[in-house]
Amino acid sequence: QKEVEQDPGPLSVPEGAIVSLNCTYSNSAFQYFMWYRQYSRKGPELLMYTYSSGNKEDGRFTAQVDKSSKYISLFIRDSQPSDSATYLCAMSARDSWGKLQFGAGTQVVVTP
């Protein structure tokens, strides 16, 4: 079993819709949770960072962490065609905070 599970998609939504992405994980030691966006032929770009449980909002993006369920989510409101990319969840434990464990990534396509 993988430590981090993420549906690879593709997930196709119309412009303006809410995009809902999620990951589950098995390692209860994970404390740091991140969402990255990756465009084709580019490196991952940090979108959201959350420590432990809770919600965090930044503009159109909301990240949620539920440690009791080992489940994290990313919501993108008012999606735009420019949001079309691969979204990767990543997480790490306190004693190895720099060693990220990535999900496989979900490809998102926002159609005009």
Added chain:
Amino acid sequence: EAGVTQFPSHSVIEKGQTVTLRCDPISGHDNLYWYRRVMGKEIKFLLHFVKESKQDESGMPNNRFLAERTGGTYSTLKVQPAELEDSGVYFCASWDRVYGYTFGSGTRLTVV
């Protein structure tokens, strides 16, 4: 500030040959990481440098891979001899407290 620079962007080599990938981190970033994504798999950690010292190399697949970081500045990752299963995208990232991880665009390695 300039981002993380990796080169070459793409390399095609024959099985058994040697390839050296280079990463120039953001100036002043002591923490440098190498990750790899092979086809159909998630991005996986390879190793972590703090300045010129290897902090964690638990993700290095085998002794055909050698990473160095000269004087705590740029880093190289050498694969010798390359095998077919080494094909993938190799990412370098540097880290600081303000911006967290910054990834390079990656080197796409194809072994034929």
